[in-house]
Amino acid sequence: MLPRTTSAPSKAAPASRSRLGRREFGALAGLALLPLAGCGLRPATAYTPEVAPGSIQPVDGLPDDATITVTGKNFTEQLILGKIGVLAAQAAGFTVNDLTNVPGSVPARELMTSGSADMTWEYTGTAWLTYLGETEGIPDKQEQWEAVREADAANGLTWLEPAPLNNTYAFAVRTEAIEELGGVSTLSDLAELPVEERTLCVEAEFNSRADGLLPMLETYGIPRGDADGVPADNISIYDTGAVYTATDRGSCNFGEVFTTDGRLDSLDLTVLEDDLGFFPAYNVAPVLNSTTLETYPQLADVYAQVTPFITDEALRELNLRVDEGGELPADVAFEFMVEQGLVTEP
Incomplete structure (x- = not known):
């Protein structure tokens, strides 16, 4: 694993998204991934604000060397969610390797299934249709999550409870x-x-x-x-x-x-309300490497505190601040978590 690094923040152009199967190989102009020995990838902009505990408190008895790696894709919403994942783990006392800003769904997925990353935010519909190769999505949010959770257990991944956000x-x-x-x-x-x-x-x-x-x-x-x-x-x-x-x-x-x-x-x-439930569910949820979760079961509680705040309305506002307001995803994520009382300024 790579040591955590930070670099000076830089402004990025608004993200654009296309769909892999249904959704992403998004691109954020000006943000690239640089090859590096070791794990092989490091984000070109790994800036994350310093954070202090809020409602997320340091885990009791956590070893000083407790480290996890957080990954995520590189379109706006995922850049924000990735930083939320990093900040939550830092507030809980973990040292975090930041491998967010990965170019596309498949590379991010491979980091998780290979054990090179420990945590990500993923969409139920993306996993079901793109990674697991199913041909039809499930409109019912709970049923879709349960199906993905069961199927992905065989891949060494544990899906925690989903957030309200449904990006469909x-x-x-x-x-x-x-x-x-x-x-x-x-x-x-x-x-x-x-x-x-x-x-x-x-x-x-x-x-x-x-x-x-x-x-x-x-x-x-x-x-x-x-x-x-x-x-x-x-x-x-x-x-x-x-x-x-x-x-x-x-x-x-x-x-x-x-x-x-x-x-x-x-x-x-x-x-408009999809009152006949045609569109598949694309709820986002924290996904953890199952071995990592066995080592640090407290991570489930850490992210359970975050997910209720991850709603369609909240992310529309945060996405807009990045895409049209030109703010950095890390700063937007930090301010959001402070507003919810999850973390505090150091």
Whole structure:
């Protein structure tokens, strides 16, 4: 393992995300991984603020050399969650090797399954569909988590209780248009609208996915291409991220979004309820190397104190502070944990 290192903070450009299977090989401009002997990877920006205990207290009887390695991917939300994982362990008295900011899902996963990392934040749907090779996600959040937890135990990984955050697909509408669209609030409501009002903006990937737009519209009884459903002319295809702006400008009434994207708040978009449960669950949860957890069972309690605060609303705000406000993920994570009383300033 590598010793913990820090470097001077540097401003980063807003993160952009694409999907591996469904989600990530995100990139944060200006942040790269440097090869290094030993474990092989070290983040180019390992800056993390110093932290003192709050509600997370030092573990009683923890050896002075107790060390864990925290990893995570390199899109905005994961950069923030990774730093939260680092700070929580530091407050509990651990020395932390910071291997967050890994470029993509598969490399981060390999660090966990190989035993090179001890803790990460992972999404249930990503593990189920991408790592474990299942073909259909499970919309029920608890069932999806239980299925992943059981399957990943054979890989030497323990999934702790999931957070409320569920970063899945959704459709959103301009808040100011809700009333003129008859008070629409659920995806089922689209079937009650006049055909000409069923206009959709989607990304190219979602448009063509086997589990994307076509089956979603069929589930909600408004078949794609049908004159009485959603005619082809009602569907506009946009590059990743442009859907939000197009929806805000009224280029369409409903845009395909991700539920923890900060632009939902900054553009005042309202997410429609997926009332028939079409979209799979992508709840995030702390995942620990099972051997590490056996050695330090107190880690389960440490992260159990954090997960209730990891909500869609909270991460939309934090993501926006990084993507549009230009703040560092480490600083945003630290201030969030201080506000929740989990840690304090030293």
